[in-house]
Amino acid sequence: MKELKYSFAQITAREYKNLKQPNEHLYKKIMFSKNLNTDRILETLQNAGVSFITINDPEYPLLLKETYDPPYIIYYKGDISLLKKTSFAIVGSRKATTYTKAALNYIIPHLKDYVIISGLAYGADEIAHKISIANNIPTIGVLGFGHNTHYPKTTEQTRSIIEQNYLTISEFPPDSEIERWKFVSRNRIIAGISEGTLVTEAEIKSGSLITLEIAMDENRHAFCLPGNMTSSLSIGTNLRIQEGCIPVVFPEDITTILNESKIN
Template sequence: MKELKYSFAHITAKEYKNLGDPNETLYKKLRIAEQLDTDKILDGLNKNGISFITINDPEYPSLLKETYDPPYLLYYKGDISLLKKQSFAIVGSRKAATYTKAALKQIIPYLKDYCIISGLAYGADDIAHRIAIDNNIPTIGVLGFGHNTHYPKTTEQTRNIIEEKYLTISEFPPNSQIERWKFVSRNRLIAGIAVGTLVTEAEIKSGSLITLEMAMDENRHTFCLPGNMTSQLSIGTNLRIQEGSIPVVFPEDITTILNESKII
């Protein structure tokens, strides 16, 4: 792990406000950051192999910086350079299994020019990470808690592989515990970093559909797998296709759109 050489904030709240027309949310975050016991935090990060970047660092994802509410700090384990590579998000139901796995085995190899980003949840997230790993495609896991916590137990092995070879990130300090609202906050990072988001399967009320809506709000490409009309896991995705998300019948339905709008 590289040495932690940065100050916790590259600019004070007062300096930021004096720049003129400050973002009020970012200003408040800077005020909070100045009240932290930074020596204690940095010591804890070093002991646990965790590093961090701020919104002012060159490694900070440019697309995330453009979103409505970018986090000032990102904690991470692994290869931070992956944040400079374009990412594609894949999310879906925790109940997803056979259909999601079969579809992603066809789709993910076509996305070799991207990082596959997801939330390390059970089901579709874990399937997406695993298939990416099996195809030697970089993958980023976004945590909805601090790095010293893990949930669910079933994805711990996947996370260990990702942190060894690729990257996990979180906006929450390492000892932050599990709370429901944090998973919604995590979803905004997934949507904000990725150039596009695919939902494989989703019930009519699903956290993965929140990620899709966040991606739409940030003017990103949104894709859904069409599914059996009798399946509860396809109702959410079929409805989003009706509302304008791109149906994915072939892997090229994704890659063609991404290639046409690729950021150089």
């Protein structure tokens, strides 16, 4: 309990120190942390079968710890040892077409040395999780809410399979409800925990592109699927390729770069 309370105090103190300019997102995080009731959280954790680690625990992923804004607490359900393995993030549009599914069926079987990270959203995220499961490749779902909540309903069964066999994580206590700003926070964890991030399809303004931008800010590898120039779901990815992201034409376009990073 002391470790949990100390971590909440760290969150608040650190974020106040960073608040040099007005920032609505950061302010919401601070207020959220200040108002947490640790005794109630610990009771909820026990009832929900959810555990937690802090940034000081050996299980905490090193890549995430190196990021600009690492979560001080990670709540989890499943196999925590997966956080120590090398991860690769796959995200994309909630409106993902059959192109995303076909591409990931081609790519993911070549990523057996990695844990596939995604956000359990409808569309590309769920496709990435399902194909990983079908190929016996470990996968981690990063939640944008507490473990006692789920959204969307359509991915609930996939989440259940992941929690039984792999891992779900969240920086929010179990009873935390859905709020838009929490999904932005979730995106930074997806990008920060991974060696690289692939966006399959994205409109010109897309949450998955925010994840990609965070990955680039954290000096991670940024990949995009090139797409049909007449498709609105390929404009975002095609523009990012034009700006310097790595186009993925073959699975080796990902694995070669990730393997080179291991050597270096």
